[in-house]
Amino acid sequence: MSQELYREALVAYQKKISDIGSQEMVINMGPQHPSTHGVLRLELITDGEIVKDVIPHLGYLHRCFDKHAEAVNYTKTIPFTDRLDYLASMNNSHAYVMGVERMLGIDTKIPKRIEYIRVLVCELNRIASHLIAIGTYGIDIGAFTPFMWCFRDREHIMNMLEWASGSRMLYNYIWIGGLFYDIPVGFEERCFEFIQYFKPKLVELDELLTQNQIFISRTANIGILPADVAINYGCSGPMLRASGIKWDLRRVDGYSVYPELEFEIPIGKGEMGALGDCWDRYKVRVDEIKESVSIIEQCIARLQKDFPRTPDFDPRALVPKKVNVKAQDYYVRAENPKGELGFYFAAQDKTDIAKRVKARGPSFNNLSVLSVLGKGVLIADLIAILGSLDIVLGEVDR
């Protein structure tokens, strides 16, 4: 009896698919298609070119993060967090590490140099992530050049982070209580060089895409997301800001050394069309890159002047041998390139393995709004909308 109750929704879904009208058609978009940005399957009920309904199917990249985190200790979970949003691994581990440090009560003891290095690498990674978002968005719309340019510039960031951590994408660089290693000698200078190189490139990119009439026609007034819907669907990050809400956890929570840094929070203004359309979401990301560049400059300056490298500086000095967290619950959140990344810990006594760790991925929530945005649009516009959400399937499926 109860099994039937539990199957009710599945039966209703199957009936919905089998009962479509004779003029309607079910189209599968993905899971193996570049425009879905990973292994996402969208089941579309279409009437001609019009999308009547979008049913996302997730789970193709489910790698059991929660279950793994219950099997290995806090330290060993960090590499798994890298694989959530694999385009912004530094930001993921930063959020996770912050949560564990706060539970341990050592978050205020972390040396400033370590915090500045963390913010520096996180902002570099944020630029890399937004470059992918912009580049692949260009290619979704049909512009190939921005994709090449973005990946060319991203590669410089990847090389720098590889230099620091030893790995190109999945770093395991930020550790509980410190860092894997100090940044290599000359990193600040190379970072500065990159910023000098990157600034004019950003202007070029802007000219290529932002003011491009074809791009504007494809994105302006498409996929308009009102602020109340965005909040109700748990959208965060650039998605929420593009709808006109000034909500950035770097400011709201003021974690790490962000209160000491100056940066603006770009929000959507509806310049090319309605507020919260695809163009606004794209523009917010472009503006955030500029802010990240400014944050990096400030970090480099402070690292060189106020917290320079000293021979006796040990970035692992505070790294605990065993993470002895007392039994408690803690939800930590941080501003990832995609939005609010949260980790919920249910810690238990006398062991360094958590009872439960849950990752709240921003992409997961941002994607859930697609069924609203995708109703009644053209199939081609659905690609534009999906691209503007900037999802990473590693984080949707976890």
Added chain:
Amino acid sequence: MENYSTSPIKMNFENIKKMLAGVFGNDIIVKEQTTGLQPALYIAADRIKEVCLWLRDSPETYFDFLSNLTAVDNLPENSFTVVYHLCSIPYQLQLTLKVELIADRSLDNLPALPSVSAVWRTAEWHEREAYDLMGIFFTEHPDLRRILLPDDWEGFPLRKDYQDADQYHGINIK
């Protein structure tokens, strides 16, 4: 950051607790958890939806953003905890609500509580995930299918007493 607040009182955990007890009666808060950095309120399971709706719409709180919803298995006890992390964008507040569900661990009798997806639409997918991985049944949910695992999956893998199946569609997986 601009402050949207018009209320002269800054709400905190104690205020919210008092207000909830005032509006819904004292038995709405089953117990509270004050250990750790984030205190939590345990709400009576059958009334979680009205409490959430009130917290969202009340001008003093405006918890308009559901950050997270998840479930925890409390083995060896026969109970599950559903955890809600609320966030108020206008007031920059956070609040943790919990619901404790006593349940035997059979697959025919899942712990059940009302869905809050009518309050926050984002809960729809979070609740599907909690159902999928932990086997919590949310009544009045519009579409409670599995979300990450295939529809024909048996059992709920995040439960602590979950045993891997030997076969999947006739394929040996052990």
